[in-house]
Each structure stands twice: as C-alpha cells, then as structure tokens.
Amino acid sequence: MTKPAAISIKGLSKSFGATRVLEDINLDIAEGERVVVIGPSGTGKSTLLRCLNYLDHPDSGTIRIGDLSVDADKASRADILALRRKTSFVFQNYALFANKTARENITQALITVKGQPKADAIARADATLRETGLADKADAYPAALSGGQQQRVGIGRAMALDADLMLFDEPTSALDPEWVGEVLDLMRQVAEKRQTMLIVTHEIQFAREIADRIIFMDGGKIVEQGPPKQLLEAPQDPRTKAFLRRVS
C-alpha cells in the first residue's frame, strides 16, 4: 500500500484490574476501508472500540487519525476531545439522549460541538432522518421509538458528525430480531458511501457482504485477519476455525 494509512493503532493495551483485556493491538485502517471485528464474547472487541475514542482510557499505545496522534501515556484532556471529534460511535444500547427528540439528538453535537448555525444543523438532521427513513419521527422522543428506530437515529447521529472513523459497537445485539434487518440495511447504506468504519458484530453474513477486511480477535489479541472470503472460508488459526464452526 503506497498511501499512508488514515488510521494507525500501535501497541494498544488495556487491563481492568488484573485482567488483561487488550494486549498490544496493532492495526492500520485505510481511508474508506470497512473493517469488521469478530470473535468470542469477552475478548476485548468492545474495549478496543471504546479505547479508540477514550471512553475507556488505554494503559498504553498510540492512536493516530489523520494528523492527530494521541499517546496513552501523555493524553491530555484536549487530545481526548480532539480524538473524539474525529470519531463517531454507535452504541449497542443506542444511548440516544433521553431528553432530546430524534432531530435534537442529531443537531445537539452539530451545534454545541461543531459550532454549526442552528438552521444548518436542523437541515442536516432532517436530511439524515430522511436517509434513515425516520423523517416522520423527527419530533419523537427516544422513549416513543422502537429499538430499531432508536438505533437508526443513533446511526444517523453518528453519520451527521462526518467523522473520519465511525465505530459500531455491536449495533444489533440489543435489538429484537424483527428490528435487526432495518439497522443492517442502514449500515449497508453507510458502507456504500465508503465511509471508514470499524464494526464489532456477531452478524457474520453481514460482515461477509460489506467488509473489506475481517479481523478475528481472541484473548485480547488479533489472531487473524484478511478479506472476508479468505478469513471465513479458509481460516488458518485453530481458534478462528473453532469460532466459525460455533457461529455458522
């Protein structure tokens, strides 16, 4: 690859107490690349995502996004804020602002964080809500929306931030089965725009369709990675093989 990676993660480690959750993770992601992380529960997939925007503070390691580089040893509050403003995050439990309408969930950060004029933010939010198929729910509060609708607003909120890297933390795991399809459809739309994405999911079929690369994690480490076809059909490591046998 001649083009330098848009995102570069070096030596990322994280422990909770005595438990080592991430061990020396090294990962480069190219601009527009769609990377899916799979692996058994409790292997640090979510922690990896949460360390990338410092919802969890990594113990060591460097994260570079574009020209911003943040080292865990000397990350200042300003560094962390800058990093968060280059990423966007879709939560497993949606985490919509409960005191804001669907539209306000999207405009809030555009106005307070990005400093956009209110009218522009509203226009953007309404365009995003149309894209997510929720134009008629603009004034609804999260409590009045179904799980699938809430997660689509959650994805819309993240889309509107125009982040360099979109992080998806098991976005369909908390959903009733009937809502999973519409959320995956929306993620497909995002992927088609060649938005740089890092997705943790258990939806192997979805990963096969949209990923440029699949990473298999186990025990806090990247065990194996490659294009979907290669990783899913000809896995090399016995742990990858065992996991794929269990989930398929």
Add this chain to the structure above:
Amino acid sequence: MRALDFEYMLDLVPVLLGYVPLTLFMAIIGMFFALILASILAVERVFKIPVLDSFVRLFISFFRGTPLLVQLFLFYYGVPQVLSFLTNIDGVTATIMGLTLHFSAYMAESIRAAILGVDRSQWEAAQAVGMTQGQMMYHIILPQAARVAAPTLVNYFIDMIKGTSLAFTLGVTEVMGATQKEAAGSFLYFEAFLVVAAIYWIMVEALAFLQRYLEIYLNKAHAR
C-alpha cells in the same frame, strides 16, 4: 372557653395578604439562587475537584448541621460586626442569603444523587460526540437529573416558603411579622395565628398544584 371572633379573622385576612408578596419574594429569590448554587455544589461533588471538594463538603456540613435560625442571626447580627461592609445589611437581604445558603446545602445532595442516577450511557454518548464536560452537564445530564430531583426540590421550596417566617426575628415585617404585630394589638392570638396558618397552607397547596404541571413538563420526553 370563648367563641372565635370570626369578624376579626375576616378583617385580618386582607391585612395579612398584603404581606404575601414580600414572603413570596424572599422565597422565590432565595430558591432561584439556591438552585444555581446547589447545582454548582452538586456538580463539584460529582467530579470531586481536589481541594475545592473539601471546602464544598465543609460548606454542606455546616449549613445542614446548624439551625436556620442560628444562621440567620449569624448573618444579620454577627457577621456585620466582623465585616464592616455588611453593617447596613437589611433583614430581607440577610433572610434571602440565609435561605439560599441553608437550602442549597440540602438541595445539593438531592441534585448530586439525581445526577448519579442518570444512566451511564447518557454520559458516554455525550462524551462520544465530543462534548466538553460543561456541555455534557448543561445539555444532557442536568436536564435529566432535574426530572428526578424535581419532587424533592419542590419540597425544599415549600420548606423555604415556611422558612421565610423566621425573617420576623430579624425585624422584617412579612406575613408572620405582621401577624405578630396584629395579635399583640388585639390580644386575639388564637385567631391571628389561625389565619396566618391558613395563609401559609393555601400558599403551599397552590404550589403543589403547580407542581403537577412542572412534572408533566419534565416528563414530556418520557411519555409513550
């Protein structure tokens, strides 16, 4: 046993009602400043800012740990002897100051508990979109904490309305002070204090009526 002097009581009502605005003025201004101060204290207690946290805890401990009457006397009669610029402090100002400080200490603890009750996902979502701590507290956390804390805070406001009656000990003629004077002139203490009790009661009931609308407003995001 003598009969109640109803005529006197009826005549007293409009006289005492004339002092209701002053009583409400002290309570509303006191509540306004107490809410602001309590929110600041509560946020500090949540983030536990080094050094400052010790002062805040001392402040809350003192104003919760001593009687309101003692605090009012301290502000009105005591502090001006030490701080000369407060020599001319009037009773109304001293009462508002006392109510503000006293109730902010209590309210800070209620607001702190309500803040800690806001779901962790709300904090994380605010951080993830890149909000500063101040933006997160102002736009997301405090509005949600307000909904939880509202019934308790209205209770404190009720207490504060009644607390203004202590202003008469600082020479302020508010509802209670006026009653005291009227009763001393007529010697009809039972009638006078019965009337003033009714006036306070009605004020508080009116507030409880407004509380319903406040709670409907604060719950609008949670209606299904």
